[in-house]
Amino acid sequence: MNKYRSHNCEELRKKDVGKNVLLSGWVNKKRDHGNLLFLDLRDNYGITQCIIDKENSNFKELEKIQLETVIKINGKVINRSKETINKEILTGEIEVSINSFDVLGTCKELPLPVFSDQEYSEEIRLKYRFLDLRRKKIHENIILRSKVISFIRSEMGKFGFLEFQTPILTSSSPEGARDFLVPSRLNPGKFYALPQAPQQFKQLIMVSGFDRYFQIAPCFRDEDARADRSPGEFYQLDLEMSFVEQDDVFNVVENLLINVFKKFSNKKLISDKFPRIPFKESMLKYGTDKPDLRNPLIINDITEIFLREDVTFEIFKKLVKSGSKVRCIKTKNTKDKPRSFFDGVDKWAKDQGASGLAYFTIEQDDKICAKGPVGKFFSEEALKEIMDKTQAEVGDSIFLACDKQNNLEKITSMAREKIGRDLNLIDENTFAFCWIIDYPMFELNDQTKKIQFSHNPFSMPQGEKDKINFEKPLEILAYQYDIVCNGIELSSGAIRNHIPELMYKLFAIAGYNKKDVEEKFSGMINALSFGAPPHGGIAPGIDRIVMLLANEKNIREVTMFPMNQNAQDLMMNAPSKINDEQLKELNLSLKLKK
Numbered sequence: 001m002n003k004y005r006s007h008n009c010e011e012l013r014k015k016d017v018g019k020n021v022l023l024s025g026w027v028n029k030k031r032d033h034g035n036l037l038f039l040d041l042r043d044n045y046g047i048t049q050c051i052i053d054k055e056n057s058n059f060k061e062l063e064k065i066q067l068e069t070v071i072k073i074n075g076k077v078i079n080r081s082k083e084t085i086n087k088e089i090l091t092g093e094i095e096v097s098i099n100s101f102d103v104l105g106t107c108k109e110l111p112l113p114v115f116s117d118q119e120y121s122e123e124i125r126l127k128y129r130f131l132d133l134r135r136k137k138i139h140e141n142i143i144l145r146s147k148v149i150s151f152i153r154s155e156m157g158k159f160g161f162l163e164f165q166t167p168i169l170t171s172s173s174p175e176g177a178r179d180f181l182v183p184s185r186l187n188p189g190k191f192y193a194l195p196q197a198p199q200q201f202k203q204l205i206m207v208s209g210f211d212r213y214f215q216i217a218p219c220f221r222d223e224d225a226r227a228d229r230s231p232g233e234f235y236q237l238d239l240e241m242s243f244v245e246q247d248d249v250f251n252v253v254e255n256l257l258i259n260v261f262k263k264f265s266n267k268k269l270i271s272d273k274f275p276r277i278p279f280k281e282s283m284l285k286y287g288t289d290k291p292d293l294r295n296p297l298i299i300n301d302i303t304e305i306f307l308r309e310d311v312t313f314e315i316f317k318k319l320v321k322s323g324s325k326v327r328c329i330k331t332k333n334t335k336d337k338p339r340s341f342f343d344g345v346d347k348w349a350k351d352q353g354a355s356g357l358a359y360f361t362i363e364q365d366d367k368i369c370a371k372g373p374v375g376k377f378f379s380e381e382a383l384k385e386i387m388d389k390t391q392a393e394v395g396d397s398i399f400l401a402c403d404k405q406n407n408l409e410k411i412t413s414m415a416r417e418k419i420g421r422d423l424n425l426i427d428e429n430t431f432a433f434c435w436i437i438d439y440p441m442f443e444l445n446d447q448t449k450k451i452q453f454s455h456n457p458f459s460m461p462q463g464e465k466d467k468i469n470f471e472k473p474l475e476i477l478a479y480q481y482d483i484v485c486n487g488i489e490l491s492s493g494a495i496r497n498h499i500p501e502l503m504y505k506l507f508a509i510a511g512y513n514k515k516d517v518e519e520k521f522s523g524m525i526n527a528l529s530f531g532a533p534p535h536g537g538i539a540p541g542i543d544r545i546v547m548l549l550a551n552e553k554n555i556r557e558v559t560m561f562p563m564n565q566n567a568q569d570l571m572m573n574a575p576s577k578i579n580d581e582q583l584k585e586l587n588l589s590l591k592l593k594k
Contacts, residue, residue: 004072004104010046014093016077021096023048024072024104026134027065029115037063039098040115041073044139048091050075052098062101068114068134070105073098122556127570129561141558145546148264149216152237152542155256161212161239166201168194168218173520178222180232188587194220197539200524202240203458203496206535207527214239216542222567227554228488228544231567234555236491237545240537246479246495249536250274250435253483257490257540261431264549270294270432274483278438287327287413289439292487293432295420299327299412300390302400310379313358316402327412328390328400331419335361335395341422342372345399348418354411358400362392374400406446417487431485431548438462439480442473442509453510455480458503458524459494460536465502473509483540485548493538500528 004024012021025043032038035054039062040047050073052059065071075096086092111127112120114134125132133139153163172179172193179193195201197219205213217238225231241249254274261269270293282289285298303325306317316326334341342359349357360372368380368387378386386398399419401411420426441461443454451473459478461468468476479495497503503525507517518525546558556562563569583589 008045009041009043009048010090012048012077012091012094012096014079017079017094019077020075020099021077022072022074023050023096025070026114027067027069027071030063030065030067032063041071041096042134046091047089049080049086049095050098051095056098058098058101062098065103066107066109068107068110068131069103070107072102072104074100122564123570126562126564129571133560138557141546141550141552142560144264144550145542145558145560148260148546148549149542151260151263152256153216155259156214156237156239159212159252159256161214162210163215164205164210164213165215166195166198166205166217166238170195170201171523173199180220180222183586183588185586196221197236198238199456199458200521202238202537203498203524203535204527206240206242206496207498207530207532211242212239213241217539225563225565225567228547230543230555230559231563231565235542236539237542238537238539240535242533242535244495244534244536246437246481246536249493249495249538250276250481253493253538253540254433257433257483257485257545260545261549265431268430270430274433274435276435276437279436279440280438282436283409284327287409287411287416288487289436289482290484290487290489291434291436292417292420292426293434294426294428294430294486295416296425297329297331297416297420298390299329299416301325301327302386302389303327305382305385305389308379308382308385311377311382313374313377316358316400319402324402324404325408326400326402327408328386328398329412329416329419330390330392331397331399331423333393333395334397334423335363337397342397345415345419345422349401349411349415352411352414354401354403354407357411357415359397361397362387362394364394368394370398372397433483433485436482436484437480438477439482440474441476441478441480441506444474450511451509454478455492456494457507457510458496460497461502461506465499470505470509479536481538483538488544488548490544491538491540493536495534495536498528498532498534500525503528 004022006022009023009025023041025041028040028042028047030037030039037052037059039050041050052062073096075098077094078097080093080095110131112124112131114131117135117137133142169182169192172181173196177196179196182192182194184190184192198217202213215238217236218233219236220233223229223231258269258272279289282291284301287299303320305311306313306320306326320326346356346359358374360370360375362383363369363371368383370378370383386392390398392398399415401408403411440454441459442451445452455478459480462477462479481494482492483490504514504517543555543559547555550558552558561571
């Protein structure tokens with residue numbers, strides 16, 4: 001028998017009554033009833049209630065013991081009385097009568113209690129992450145993460161994928177986010193970069209003749225933190241396939257995600273076939289390329305209506321003449337909502353930096369009319385046109401915003417989410433997946449006014465290569481795609497450009513000459529010139545998948561040892577200073593900004 005335990009703390013049942021057992025774990029909770037002490041012992045698997053009466057010589061010592069002390073208990077399994085059965089835990093029908101115990105690990109005064117779900121500051125939680133991870137909810141989240149990754153590995157094998165590991169020390173990439181750089185001791189003055197993603201390597205694996213590759217890949221990006229993005233590092237399911245088109249990638253990923261989400265969540269999938277929404281359509285209907293399809297609200301463009309003479313809303317008419325657009329959101333049957341609801345949305349929009357949201361409600365007396373602050377500016381014919389464009393009916397309300405397109409998309413997207421939640425339109429017990437497709441190959445940088453790649457520079461443009469109009473680069477669409485669930489982007493992917501001549505042309509549009517391409521992407525461009533198969537892939541984020549499955553709003557809750565918002569590890573004191581000897585060995589000197 002193991003000297004620490006005969007069973008774990010989740011294992012004992014009624015069938016074990018009468019057995020002498022050894023249990024080891026943490027003292028989770030104590031309840032002193034005077035003559036009887038109840039002690040909950042916890043390990044990775046669960047909790048077992050243990051009891052000791054005052055006659056036992058160990059009673060006083062156990063009575064004083066600090067919570068979270070690690071102890072070994074020698075005792076006998078007994079039945080609980082009917083009134084003390086706890087159906088919330090698997091061991092709830094039995095308890096262990098303590099004969100003796102040993103302290104295996106003492107515990108100082110706790111900076112945060114483990115048995116409570118009380119909220120604590122980020123600083124305390126991350127500094128004492130090893131204690132935070134003992135708490136039930138986050139402990140279960142990390143176990144869920146492990147199970148999800150194991151299941152994904154198993155499923156990928158069934159789909160015919162092989163798992164390979166790609167280098168962690170590589171070269172810096174001129175595209176994407178900021179690199180983490182590593183100085184080379186053996187090559188003075190030169191630096192490695194930690195991979196933002198295994199992008200080039202996974203393409204090289206396809207060129208090497210392997211057909212289906214995947215790995216649970218660590219990725220490193222020197223980015224600011226967000227609720228759905230860790231600073232520094234994250235993990236993704238990186239995959240690539242040879243001799244495939246876009247549909248082939250979609251079929252694999254849809255089947256995988258359906259299997260994962262059905263196995264690890266009781267929430268309903270709105271559709272087993274993920275809708276495919278062109279980027280342009282998504283930006284119009286939802287104001288974003290990360291739409292939450294649980295929300296039924298749709299954004300409509302009604303700019304042309306403000307060119308009518310019988311629309312006298314002069315503020316919007318002037319803005320439209322200067323190049324602004326007008327978009328609106330229809331809310332179903334909101335005629336009985338109080339004025340405070342509409343004014344609240346308007347005030348909220350102003351708080352976001354917009355000029356507000358105008359609104360009116362469609363009514364019908366002798367004719368169609370509009371009630372609300374701006375309703376009087378629309379004729380019956382104009383209102384009928386708005387109703388036709390938005391599929392609105394009498395009793396529905398219309399919220400309107402006017403601005404330049406980028407600002408308009410931002411505020412209407414946020415308003416759609418705000419109004420949807422205010423009206424309780426979002427079913428939190430569902431998952432709504434979709435593909436965003438047909439991304440533009442290029443975009444115009446607002447600051448520099450220069451053309452740049454909009455997504456992945458290694459993507460294949462749509463259309464036959466001899467018929468692509470390179471004179472109108474902003475009209476070129478790419479075989480690039482994102483997968484989105486409940487408004488969260490899970491990953492980006494693409495069918496890759498495996499034709500060197502085409503790659504040179506596309507990079508030239510973004511300002512790279514042939515020499516630049518050959519210097520920056522020497523490994524890739526060289527490999528593609530030695531017979532490359534058509535190939536494509538994608539990389540869903542593991543952290544975000546688990547975040548959705550665990551019903552968490554912040555990625556920190558599903559990451560074992562996350563950094564804080566300033567990219568600091570408070571537990572290990574990283575980043576830290578290094579000494580002069582280490583700098584000298586790396587041929588470095590520091591000159592810090594004042």
